[in-house]
Amino acid sequence: MTTWIDIGSVVQIPRRGARVVKTAHGCVAVFRTHDDRIFALDDRCPHKGGPLSEGIVHGTRVTCPLHNLVLDLETGLATGEDQGRVATHPARLEGGRILLDATLLAKRSAA
Amino acid sequence: MMVQKLVVIGAGMASGRVLEHLFEDMPGAYDVTLFGAEPRGNYNRIMLSPVLSGEKTYEDIVTHDAAWYDANAVTCRFGETVTRIDRARKVVVSAKGETPYDKLLIATGSAPFMIPIAGRDLPGVMAYRDLDDTNAMVAASAKPGAKAVVIGGGLLGLEAAAGQRLRGMEVVVLHLMGHLMERQLDPAAGYLLQKDLERRGIHVHCKAQTKAILGNGKVEAVLLDDGTVYDADIVVMAVGIRPETRIATDAHLEVERGIVVSDQMITSDPDILAVGECVQHDGQLFGLVAPLYDMAKVAAKTLTAEAAAFRPQQTSTKLKVTGVDLFSAGDFAEGEGREEIVFRDPSRGVYKRLVLQDNRLIGAVIYGDTADGNWFFGLIKDKTDIAEMRETLIFGPAYQGGASADPMAAVAALPPEAEICGCNGVCKGKITEAIAGGATTLEAVRARTKASSSCGSCTGLVEQVLAVTLGDAYAAPAVKPMCPCTDLTHEDVRRLIKSQALKSMPAVMQELGWKTSCGCHSCRPALNFYLLADWPLEYRDDRQSRFVNERNHANIQKDGTYSVVPRMWGGVTSARELRAIADAADKYNVPMVKVTGGQRIDLLGVKKEDLPAMWADLNAAGMVSGHAYSKGLRTVKTCVGTEFCRFGTQDSTGLGIKLEKLLWGAWTPHKVKLGVSGCPRNCAEATCKDVGVVCVDSGYEIGVAGAAGMEVKATELLAKATTEPETIEIITAFVQLYRENARYLDRPWKWVAKVGLPWVQATVVDDLAARRALVERFEISQSVYRKDPWAEHARPEDRADWAPLADLTLEAAE
Numbered sequence: 001m002t003t004w005i006d007i008g009s010v011v012q013i014p015r016r017g018a019r020v021v022k023t024a025h026g027c028v029a030v031f032r033t034h035d036d037r038i039f040a041l042d043d044r045c046p047h048k049g050g051p052l053s054e055g056i057v058h059g060t061r062v063t064c065p066l067h068n069l070v071l072d073l074e075t076g077l078a079t080g081e082d083q084g085r086v087a088t089h090p091a092r093l094e095g096g097r098i099l100l101d102a103t104l105l106a107k108r109s110a111a
Numbered sequence: 112m113m114v115q116k117l118v119v120i121g122a123g124m125a126s127g128r129v130l131e132h133l134f135e136d137m138p139g140a141y142d143v144t145l146f147g148a149e150p151r152g153n154y155n156r157i158m159l160s161p162v163l164s165g166e167k168t169y170e171d172i173v174t175h176d177a178a179w180y181d182a183n184a185v186t187c188r189f190g191e192t193v194t195r196i197d198r199a200r201k202v203v204v205s206a207k208g209e210t211p212y213d214k215l216l217i218a219t220g221s222a223p224f225m226i227p228i229a230g231r232d233l234p235g236v237m238a239y240r241d242l243d244d245t246n247a248m249v250a251a252s253a254k255p256g257a258k259a260v261v262i263g264g265g266l267l268g269l270e271a272a273a274g275q276r277l278r279g280m281e282v283v284v285l286h287l288m289g290h291l292m293e294r295q296l297d298p299a300a301g302y303l304l305q306k307d308l309e310r311r312g313i314h315v316h317c318k319a320q321t322k323a324i325l326g327n328g329k330v331e332a333v334l335l336d337d338g339t340v341y342d343a344d345i346v347v348m349a350v351g352i353r354p355e356t357r358i359a360t361d362a363h364l365e366v367e368r369g370i371v372v373s374d375q376m377i378t379s380d381p382d383i384l385a386v387g388e389c390v391q392h393d394g395q396l397f398g399l400v401a402p403l404y405d406m407a408k409v410a411a412k413t414l415t416a417e418a419a420a421f422r423p424q425q426t427s428t429k430l431k432v433t434g435v436d437l438f439s440a441g442d443f444a445e446g447e448g449r450e451e452i453v454f455r456d457p458s459r460g461v462y463k464r465l466v467l468q469d470n471r472l473i474g475a476v477i478y479g480d481t482a483d484g485n486w487f488f489g490l491i492k493d494k495t496d497i498a499e500m501r502e503t504l505i506f507g508p509a510y511q512g513g514a515s516a517d518p519m520a521a522v523a524a525l526p527p528e529a530e531i532c533g534c535n536g537v538c539k540g541k542i543t544e545a546i547a548g549g550a551t552t553l554e555a556v557r558a559r560t561k562a563s564s565s566c567g568s569c570t571g572l573v574e575q576v577l578a579v580t581l582g583d584a585y586a587a588p589a590v591k592p593m594c595p596c597t598d599l600t601h602e603d604v605r606r607l608i609k610s611q612a613l614k615s616m617p618a619v620m621q622e623l624g625w626k627t628s629c630g631c632h633s634c635r636p637a638l639n640f641y642l643l644a645d646w647p648l649e650y651r652d653d654r655q656s657r658f659v660n661e662r663n664h665a666n667i668q669k670d671g672t673y674s675v676v677p678r679m680w681g682g683v684t685s686a687r688e689l690r691a692i693a694d695a696a697d698k699y700n701v702p703m704v705k706v707t708g709g710q711r712i713d714l715l716g717v718k719k720e721d722l723p724a725m726w727a728d729l730n731a732a733g734m735v736s737g738h739a740y741s742k743g744l745r746t747v748k749t750c751v752g753t754e755f756c757r758f759g760t761q762d763s764t765g766l767g768i769k770l771e772k773l774l775w776g777a778w779t780p781h782k783v784k785l786g787v788s789g790c791p792r793n794c795a796e797a798t799c800k801d802v803g804v805v806c807v808d809s810g811y812e813i814g815v816a817g818a819a820g821m822e823v824k825a826t827e828l829l830a831k832a833t834t835e836p837e838t839i840e841i842i843t844a845f846v847q848l849y850r851e852n853a854r855y856l857d858r859p860w861k862w863v864a865k866v867g868l869p870w871v872q873a874t875v876v877d878d879l880a881a882r883r884a885l886v887e888r889f890e891i892s893q894s895v896y897r898k899d900p901w902a903e904h905a906r907p908e909d910r911a912d913w914a915p916l917a918d919l920t921l922e923a924a925e
């Protein structure tokens with residue numbers, strides 16, 4: 001069973017933007033798309049660790065701010081000719097609140 | 112069988128339907144008493160909008176008249192509010208006493224939500240819910256030049272706005288979100304709607320946060336958070352509704368957001384049913400009539416002891432404003448495994464977006480041509496497999512099972528008299544004639560026929576005619592599109608933004624046929640610049656379309672920290688500024704303090720969450736952002752000049768400071784750097800800058816288009832000026848011309864190479880009127896942008912936005 005943790009209200013993240021959630025083992029970037037969908041990915045670009053939360057969000061993609069790798073928010077995979085993958089985490093929106101999977105944190109603190 | 116007593120609370124749309132079904136299913140089963148708070152019987156509430164606009168009268172929308180109540184022996188208690196339900200004794204209480212029931216039906220609808228702001232109780236502030244509200248609006252319109260402000264740009268608010276406008280009022284719509292009807296429409300359709308309403312003379316203000324309603328004894332104006340004030344004789348709040356549950360709550364029925372009902376429409380009390388907007392079924396609330404009518408059917412069955420279950424169905428939305436054609440249904444958010452088909456016809460203002468999942472249509476947004484709306488809605492409801500018709504689905508039922516919908520075939524099939532270019536009235540025959548006469552390129556066709564030479568929106572069609580006529584002999588022009596979202600070049604887009612007066616990003620994307628719903632990292636920053644450069648007063652900067660450095664007003668470093676560079680006007684600083692910089696370096700543990708190549712100091716390695724506090728400290732010492740991160744004015748490098756140097760011919764330091772104070776804050780296509788040297792020895796390296804001034808005895812030599820980055824190139828002489836003000840004017844005009852014309856990410860040297868120095872000289876040096884006009888436009892833009900972004904973002908109340916949204920490290924450690 002998934003236990004969900006409430007990390008904040010959706011309005012705290014701008015549309016086509018992201019905010020960071022700190023966990024014991026690194027930051028998670030929580031994205032909000034133009035049509036109010038929520039995604040959570042590790043905040044580390046598979047290329048050279050760029051902070052994905054600072055990238056430009058377009059459709060369901062984000063462009064890394066350091067060297068423009070474009071990643072798919074749903075799969076975490078690099079798009080086009082590029083290679084690479086970033087870990088994605090379950091996230092959902094309920095009544096305007098953003099919920100993250102608590103096991104994510106447990107896993108991380110056990111690691 | 113004994114006749115049972117049914118009491119109905121609320122004479123609205125849902126209860127009217129229940130009674131119709133009940134009398135049909137089992138006439139005479141109940142002795143009905145109908146309470147209504149409004150002093151009238153059931154009427155078609157959704158048709159209040161045509162009553163407001165004058166297209167219908169109240170009599171036209173009455174659904175049940177006195178004869179009908181008579182025929183069905185309904186005891187009407189209109190104008191009587193039920194104040195209490197006594198479940199133990201099975202009676203309802205109203206001002207005129209008690210009325211007993213065997214079965215009770217609650218159908219109290221919704222209450223409009225009123226935002227709790229100052230002034231909301233002033234006379235003239237109202238909701239839009241019933242006939243009285245409608246009549247109040249009609250009465251307000253009697254005064255010549257009356258002004259209405261509608262708060263809320265959803266379905267109701269817009270119908271109120273359109274109706275009042277048709278009654279001759281001046282109408283402003285204030286909407287909190289970025290586009291109208293955001294729950295039913297995506298931004299592209301919202302933009303088209305806004306344009307349509309504005310064409311009707313309704314002023315729409317999105318992202319409007321209402322702060323207070325002003326007035327002395329009656330409403331006079333509405334004040335927004337940003338300080339805007341709109342005069343108002345009447346204010347209509349249409350910001351949402353809440354289920355009207357008060358009597359149910361008082362009677363201790365189970366009530367969450369609405370009165371909780373089962374699939375049979377029974378509340379937590381087996382003798383009490385509820386239908387309509389006041390209920391909550393399976394966690395869901397309702398705001399449109401279609402599902403309420405289904406509830407009514409079920410409630411009638413339950414009352415006659417027949418089995419039935421309510422299942423909410425999909426709903427679709429239409430806005431009832433004559434001449435506005437929009438339709439939305441289903442779920443149209445992007446999502447995993449979902450695909451979209453977008454069709455835009457800018458010349459007709461048509462936009463269609465279909466969302467597919469597993470070969471099924473699950474959502475549709477249509478604007479401008481909604482004839483096929485119901486067909487799409489049917490496909491959604493029936494979950495039809497559309498695999499077979501996928502290619503032509505968006506063209507609607509007319510194209511199914513018929514000829515192929517290949518656009519080329521469609522163009523080939525057009526008759527010679529079909530119009531291709533609307534602006535210049537050019538038909539297909541004229542174009543094929545020109546092609547036969549040797550015009551084999553777009554340019555040649557343009558030159559001979561004028562087709563696609565005005566607004567340019569038919570360019571694609573003209574190219575298709577070329578392709579169809581010439582076949583393989585046609586070589587499509589090898590222009591490089593701006594990005595994969597469009598086939599247009601940067602130059603085309605800049606031209607069209609100006610010629611078609613496109614003033615927002617959705618406007619550009621719609622009118623120019625963007626292929627994606629919200630652009631990409633490559634086009635969005637460029638569009639954002641073009642729009643703010645061309646419409647400085649109308650366009651609002653879109654922060655989310657900016658590259659990280661410009662969004663965070665600092666340069667990101669490879670480890671995710673930032674560098675902070677305060678401005679040092681003309682490279683001059685003071686002990687006080689240096690002290691403040693040193694203090695900031697200590698306070699925020701700055702790992703490196705470096706003197707830059709641009710005559711100022713860089714604090715490198717600052718954490719994002721420290722930025723606002725650090726800026727506030729630097730602001731307190733009188734320093735502002737150095738924009739070391741922006742496509743904008745960077746530095747004006749100077750030398751010491753006549754003030755100190757034995758060779759100086761003019762005050763180069765002073766001129767540099769004046770230029771920097773004039774130009775700072777302006778956004779440009781790429782970064783802009785200036786240098787001012789006091790004599791030809793050129794200690795400020797002015798001859799390799801974007802703009803460089805070399806002072807001489809007779810005045811100022813202004814050079815432009817230098818480079819010293821990946822390319823190294825000396826400046827070219829733009830003009831020689833004799834006075835400082837003339838020098839400043841020419842440089843300002845040059846910068847503005849560059850802002851208005853260059854493509855995004857071209858430094859001035861690249862742009863000048865494309866347009867030619869002679870044209871630049873003719874415009875900013877020789878043509879005095881053009882020069883002055885450029886300077887004036889620059890000043891207009893600076894009235895918005897000559898502001899310190901650090902000060903704007905350093906406010907204590909905004910600081911949380913710069914820190915992580917949540918810190919779970921502590922919880923995980925527990």
Ligand code: SRM
Pocket residue numbers: 666667668673674676705706707708709710711713739745746782784818819820821822858
């Ligand atoms: C800090 C500084 C180096 C220094 O320690 O001196 C610097 C640092 C950077 N330069 Fe520079 N440039 C600096 C002076 C220069 C100069 C010399 C000058 O301004 O007199 C040049 C050559 C002149 C010119 O502008 O072309 C220069 C040519 C570039 C270029 C190449 C531009 C080109 O068109 O070829 C880039 C890349 C770009 O802009 O796309 C660049 C980009 C950068 C970036 C922004 C790289 C990046 O995108 O992260 C560096 C940011 C570091 C940071 O976080 O602060 N920097 N850079 C200088 C800051 C000047 C200032 O006070 O604002």
Ligand SMILES: Cc1cc2nc3c(=O)[nH]c(=O)nc-3n(C[C@H](O)[C@H](O)[C@H](O)COP(=O)(O)OP(=O)(O)OC[C@H]3O[C@@H](n4cnc5c(N)ncnc54)[C@H](O)[C@@H]3O)c2cc1C
Pocket residue numbers: 120121122123124125126146147148149156157158159160191192193194218219220221239240241267270355358386387388389397398399400401403429431
């Ligand atoms: C201007 C306007 C336009 C609309 N357009 C559309 C549209 O195009 N399409 C669409 O699907 N929907 C539309 N709607 C929504 C639609 O009208 C409602 O969904 C529908 O009327 C709800 O029906 P109801 O019976 O639940 O409530 P109502 O129709 O509101 O009826 C409830 C009645 O109960 C009365 N009442 C409340 N409490 C008591 C009490 N204690 N005692 C006695 N009486 C009480 C109220 O006065 C009211 O008359 C529109 C609504 C408005 C206001």
Ligand code: SF4
Pocket residue numbers: none
């Ligand atoms: S030359 Fe400029 S861009 Fe290159 S490493 Fe140095 S600071 Fe960075």
Ligand code: FES
Pocket residue numbers: 045046047048049050064065066067068069
């Ligand atoms: S670190 Fe993300 S693209 Fe290089």
